[in-house]
Amino acid sequence: MELPFLKELGESSLTDITREVPVAEEVNLDEEKETPSTWVPCRNLILLATSGAYAEVISAEAIFVGFNAEEARAYPDNDKEFVSRYNLVLEKAVASFSQPPTVKAPLVDLLKPDIIKKGIEVKAPLHLTYSCYLGGEKHCGICESCLHRRRGFKEAGVEDPTDYIQE
Template sequence: MSSYNKKTKKAISVLSGGLDSTVATSFYKDNYDIHAITFDYGQRSVESEIHASKKICEKLGFKHSVIALPWLSNLGNSALTSEEKLPLLSMDELDDKELTEDSASKVWVPGRNIVFTAIATSYAEAEDADIIIVGWDKEEANTFPDNSKEFLESFNDMIYIGTKKTVEIKAPAIDLNKKEIVELGKKVDAPLELSYSCYTDNKKHCGICESCLRRKRAFIESEIADPTEYLE
């Protein structure tokens, strides 16, 4: 398969290789010539994220680039980019507002989506792309404000004013929870089996971090077969 589809419209995708960004990118795969970018910001799971993103792009015929942001891991004290212990929850605690907000604060990377989306905007302008694809969703927005609809609308307002070319951020999962994202992924034939959602860097998902638990629950609730290999 060609590494770069020849379609009329172009898109830049912010692709971590996770469930959300994989489904969001796949939503546009038939209509856009997509250049996916994956960020290396010193996160624990960087090798697995890059590997997953590369495999997804190879399967779907997208151009893929990795952008290193080594300085980002030096800001804050996120458990994703440091030796701090990852917060652990049970499946029954995933909807506990107080516990999940505490968990989110421990893995928060300062300004991460602002930085990623700003860089994607530069790529979009330079490559004459029409849209930027992101995996922001309703479930993540409960504890991560940079996944919210308000954040999406505000960023779109900013780039409308601040760019020479009309570029729009598209987040097809912005009103969806994880269960609905899995269902959308099935509908658009996203390569869910290639995606990687774990906070750790293993060949298999750890099965116990919050990201793994949300992934597990989504497949269980959607009643769609989970292709993920978990250590636990």
């Protein structure tokens, strides 16, 4: 399902093609004081509203999200409080004769290296995961998200299986 109206919101380098996605600079999320250019206004609220509607249609019990502790440092819609509050909203947003789905964020307390280690532990196909902000077929290797991904594998002490365009 595409959400083309996100492009019309502007403001974010991830949805506005006139703005460049930052490359070759990893933002220290703990020290970031300004809104990152990669912030998409109300993105997770919009995505969860859409997925909540679909979950109701197909009677899904849960919606899983990949929120993690690292991104929650800079993006407030990635933390436990957001998930908890959103689940309260979802109870009221779903028809009373339906069982409301619950948003689950199993990685919400983990940093990237911990997520990678957990992936290894559960034999997740990490080579099939995708992180790049540019949305191409291959990871660019230099956008902020790719840099976080690279660092995560390095800090986890796990060989990075990602096929980056720029090594």
